[in-house]
Amino acid sequence: MLGAFGDFSWKCWKRGLEPWLKTRCCSTSSARSLRKRETRLRWRECPPTFGSDPELIQGIIAGGRPAMFKAQEGAEDKEENGANDIVAHGVNPNDVVCGIAASRRTPYVVGAVKQARMIGAKTIFVTTNPRSQFNLDVNVAICPDVGPEVIMGSTRMKSGTAQKMVLNMITTAVMVRLGKVYENMMVDLQMTNKKLEERSKRIVMTITGIGYERAEKVLEEAGGHVKTAVVMIRANVDAPEAKRRLHKADGFVRRAIEGDLAKH
The missing domain is CATH 1.10.8.1080 (Helicase, Ruva Protein; domain 3)
Incomplete structure (x- = not known):
């Protein structure tokens, strides 16, 4: 099943169904650690598990394919990089883009979500920072309260686990609604x-x-x-x-x- 650890955004659409169930998904993620790479790999589990089209769920990582195997430092530090990737992947008003960043601040993810909003796509943001501190313009903000990490700042732990659970819920619900x-x-x-x-x-x-x-x-x-x-x-x-x-x-x-x- 689909999971996620780290900072990224994804889109999905299915023409002919309600706006939140669309036909293609893509994710954009930062490239700082293994958990972001694991996130992208997990997207690929949906076709064999649910018979979904390979185009339904896509992964985009800051720094491109090389970042899957070697960290591309600084690739996530510019909002325009995320915005450009959203444009390059043809996001349109029929899409849903979901940004995931534990801190809510990762420039690459913020830029991707802002660009999607400008295009007219529906937007979701998942962050483990308090809702009271959330100030982005999105359709839905999901802010699980995980408390402080056992190792301060190590968001691969509770934050990453919470993000995976949230995305599992979202994608499982979508697959159920699509008759899978x-x-x-x-x-x-x-x-x-x-x-x-x-x-x-x-x-x-x-x-x-x-x-x-x-x-x-x-x-x-x-x-x-x-x-x-x-x-x-x-x-x-x-x-x-x-x-x-x-x-x-x-x-x-x-x-x-x-x-x-x-x-x-």
């Missing part, structure tokens, strides 16, 4: 390795109550698509009909199973 979850299971995961192949079978077995061998067979008929396999069994239809139902239901499994879609 049925009951409490991630039914849009991609069978890209043995672990996920076995997990896909277990999900189909849990939802439908069938055995291992049948789950394996139905998944094969469904082209490895968990949603299709679930609809095939629960609605007692073949793979083409299950896919048609899912298409009509905008990818929502419950609607595809329970809705009388054939009449619409």
